[in-house]
Amino acid sequence: xxxxxxxxxxxxxxxxxxxxxxxxxxxxxxxxxxxxxxxxxxxxxxxxxxxxxxxxxxxxxxxxxxxxxxxxxxxxxxxxxxxxxxxxxxxxxxxxxxxxxxxxxxxxxxxxxxxxxxxxxxxxxxxxxxxxxxxxxxxxxxxxxxxxxxxxxxxxxxxxxxxxxxxxxxxxxxxxxxxxxxxxxxxxxxxxxxxxxxxxxxxxxxxxxxxxxxxxxxxxxxxxxxxxxxxxxxxxxxxxxxxxxxxxxxxxxxxxxxxx
Amino acid sequence: xxxxxxxxxxxxxxxxxxxxxxxxxxxxxxxxxxxxxxxxxxxxxxxxxxxxxxxxxxxxxxxxxxxxxxxxxxxxxxxxxxxxxxxxxxxxxxxxxxxxxxxxxxxxxxxxxxxxxxxxxxxxxxxxxxxxxxxxxxxxxxxxxxxxxxxxxxxxxxxxxxxxxxxxxxxxxxxxxxxxxxxxxxxxxxxxxxxxxxxxxxxxxxxxxxxxxxxxxxxxxxxxxxxxxxxxxxxxxxxxxxxxxxxxxxxxxxxxxxxxxxxxxxxxxxxxxxxxxxxxxxxxxxxxxxxxxxxxxxxxxxxxxxxxxxxxxxxx
Numbered sequence: 001x002x003x004x005x006x007x008x009x010x011x012x013x014x015x016x017x018x019x020x021x022x023x024x025x026x027x028x029x030x031x032x033x034x035x036x037x038x039x040x041x042x043x044x045x046x047x048x049x050x051x052x053x054x055x056x057x058x059x060x061x062x063x064x065x066x067x068x069x070x071x072x073x074x075x076x077x078x079x080x081x082x083x084x085x086x087x088x089x090x091x092x093x094x095x096x097x098x099x100x101x102x103x104x105x106x107x108x109x110x111x112x113x114x115x116x117x118x119x120x121x122x123x124x125x126x127x128x129x130x131x132x133x134x135x136x137x138x139x140x141x142x143x144x145x146x147x148x149x150x151x152x153x154x155x156x157x158x159x160x161x162x163x164x165x166x167x168x169x170x171x172x173x174x175x176x177x178x179x180x181x182x183x184x185x186x187x188x189x190x191x192x193x194x195x196x197x198x199x200x201x202x203x204x205x206x207x208x209x210x211x212x213x214x215x216x217x218x219x220x221x222x223x224x225x226x227x228x229x230x231x232x233x234x235x236x237x238x239x240x241x242x243x244x245x246x247x248x249x250x251x252x253x254x255x256x257x258x259x260x
Numbered sequence: 261x262x263x264x265x266x267x268x269x270x271x272x273x274x275x276x277x278x279x280x281x282x283x284x285x286x287x288x289x290x291x292x293x294x295x296x297x298x299x300x301x302x303x304x305x306x307x308x309x310x311x312x313x314x315x316x317x318x319x320x321x322x323x324x325x326x327x328x329x330x331x332x333x334x335x336x337x338x339x340x341x342x343x344x345x346x347x348x349x350x351x352x353x354x355x356x357x358x359x360x361x362x363x364x365x366x367x368x369x370x371x372x373x374x375x376x377x378x379x380x381x382x383x384x385x386x387x388x389x390x391x392x393x394x395x396x397x398x399x400x401x402x403x404x405x406x407x408x409x410x411x412x413x414x415x416x417x418x419x420x421x422x423x424x425x426x427x428x429x430x431x432x433x434x435x436x437x438x439x440x441x442x443x444x445x446x447x448x449x450x451x452x453x454x455x456x457x458x459x460x461x462x463x464x465x466x467x468x469x470x471x472x473x474x475x476x477x478x479x480x481x482x483x484x485x486x487x488x489x490x491x492x493x494x495x496x497x498x499x500x501x502x503x504x505x506x507x508x509x510x511x512x513x514x515x516x517x518x519x520x521x522x523x524x525x526x527x528x529x530x531x532x533x534x535x536x537x538x539x540x541x542x543x544x545x546x547x548x549x550x551x552x553x554x555x556x557x558x559x560x561x562x563x564x565x566x567x568x569x570x571x572x573x574x575x576x
Contacts, residue, residue: 092278092282095507095553095556097510097511098507099511099512099514099515100510100545100548103529103533104533104541104545107290107534107541108286108290180399187402188402188515191402191404191515191518192514192515193534204402207402207404207408211408221408221412222409225402225405225408225409228402228405229405230400232399232402233396233397233400233401236396236399236400237396
C-alpha cells in the first residue's frame with residue numbers, strides 16, 4: 001500500500017485535478033475506477049489521495065513523535081512541576097474528542113494542506129508523551145542510568161544518550177499507531193469539508209463527494225474507501241506486529257482515545 | 261463514601277472552569293469579527309460598533325468572561341446568528357437526536373464487545389481470534405465509509421431501510437427504529453472495536469492473577485471462576501473504557517450525522533464552526549467539555565463503589 005502511494009503519482013494515468021472525460025462514468029477500460037462528478041479520473045485521484053494520506057500519517061508520526069517523545073522524556077526524568085504542567089496539558093488535550101479538537105484547530109488556523117497535519121500533531125503528541133513518560137519513569141532508576149550519572153554525565157547527555165535509546169521501541173510502536181489514527185483523522189476532517197482544501201485530491205473529500213451520487217454512480221464511493229481502509233488496516237497490523245516483536249506493551253487504550 | 265464523592269465533585273470544578281476558559285478562548289481566537297459577521301455585508305462601521313456594544317464585545321476580556329459565566333448560570337446561551345434562534349432552543353432540538361444515537365450504539369457495543377472479549381479467557385481460542393479480527397476490521401474501516409456503504413447497499417440497492425433522516429421515538433416508534441438501525445450499527449461497530457480491544461487486554465491481565473489461579477486450583481468450574489472472581493475486577497477497566505467512549509462517541513456522531521443526514525448536535529457544531537456561528541461554537545464546546553468531565557466524575561465515583569480500596573486510599 002505504501003508502494004502504491006509512493007509510485008502512484010508516477011503511474012497514475014491522468015492528472016488528478018483535470019477533467020478528462022464525462023462525469024460519473026462507471027469503470028471502463030480507460031478509467032478503471034470510473035470518473036468523478038467533474039470528469040476527473042478516479043484511479044488517479046485515489047492514487048494521489050493515498051499519497052496525501054501517507055504524507056499526513058508519516059508527517060504526524062514524525063512530528064508528534066518528536067515533540068511527544070521529548071516532552072515525555074523530560075517530564076519523566078525531571079519530575080517536579082514541569083512534569084505536572086506537561087501532564088496537565090496532555091491530559092486536557094486527550095480528554096477532548098480528537099475530531100472536535102482538530103476541527104477547532106483548523107477553524108482557528110485557516111484551511112491549507114498543512115492545517116490537518118498541524119491539527120493531527122497537536123491532537124496526537126500526548127499519545128507519545130504519556131507512554132514515553134511512563135517508560136522513562138521505569139528506566140530512570142535502573143542501574144545503567146545511575147551509573148552514567150555517577151560517571152558525571154550531564155542531564156542532557158543522560159536524556160539523549162542513555163534514556164532515549166532505551167525507550168525507542170515504544171516510540172516505534174506508538175508511531176505506527178499514531179500514523180494509523182492520523183490518516184483516519186485527516187480523512188474525517190476532509191469528509192466534513194474542513195480538511196485538505198480542494199482541488200487537492202484527498203480520500204476523505206472524495207468520499208464526501210461520492211456520498212452525493214450513491215444513486216447515480218454506486219461504485220464511486222467504493223474505491224477510495226477501500227484504499228483508506230487497507231491503508232489504515234495495514235498500519236494497525238504493522239503496529240500490532242511491532243508490538244509483539246519488540247515485546248513492549250503499549251496499552252490499547254491509546255487506540256481508543258484516538259478514534260473519531 | 262460521601263466524603264469521597266464530595267471531594268471528587270469539588271475537584272471537578274477547577275477542570276470545568278479551565279474548560280470554560282478554553283471555550284471562551286476559542287470564541288476569541290476564531291478569525292474574524294463576530295460583530296461584522298452578524299451585521300452582514302452592508303453594515304456601516306457605526307452599525308457594527310452598535311452590535312459590538314450590544315454583545316458587550318467592547319468591554320475588557322475579563323469582564324466579558326464574567327458576563328458570559330453569569331449568563332450561563334441563567335441558562336442564557338446566547339443567540340445563533342445563522343438561524344436567529346436562541347442556542348437553548350437549538351440544543352433542545354438537536355441533543356435528543358445525538359443522545360438517542362449514542363444510546364442505541366452503546367446497546368450494540370454491549371451485546372457485541374462483552375461476549376467477544378470473553379474469548380480472552382482462553383487466548384488463541386476461536387472466539388478470541390474472532391474478537392481480534394472483529395476489532396481490527398472496524399478500526400480500519402472509517403466510520404463514514406461504512407455508513408456510506410450501508411446506505412448504498414441496504415438503502416439504495418436493496419431498499420430495506422431509510423438512508424437518512426430522523427424520526428422521534430415519541431412520534432412513531434417503528435419508524436424511529438427503522439431510521440436508527442443503520443446509523444447505530446455504523447457507530448456501534450466502531451465503538452465496539454475499541455471496547456473489544458480494551459476489554460480483551462484487561463481480561464488477559466486479570467486471568468493471569470494469582471487469585472484466579474487459586475480459584476482454579478480450588479477446583480471451581482470455569483464459569484464460577486469467571487462470574488465470582490474475574491467479573492468484579494473486570495468492572496474497573498470496563499468503566500474506564502465506557503468513560504473513554506463518551507468522547508469518542510461524540511466525535512463519532514459528528515461523522516455519522518453527516519453521513520446519514522441527521523440534524524443532531526454534531527451537525528450543529530460542524531456547521532457552526534464552518535459558518536463561524538460564534539455563540540454556538542462557544543456553547544457547543546463547553547457542552548462537550550462538560551460531558552467529558554461529568555462522565556469522568558461518574559466513572560471515578562463508580563470505581564469507588566466497586567473497589568473499596570479506592571475510597572479508603574483517599575483518606576487513608
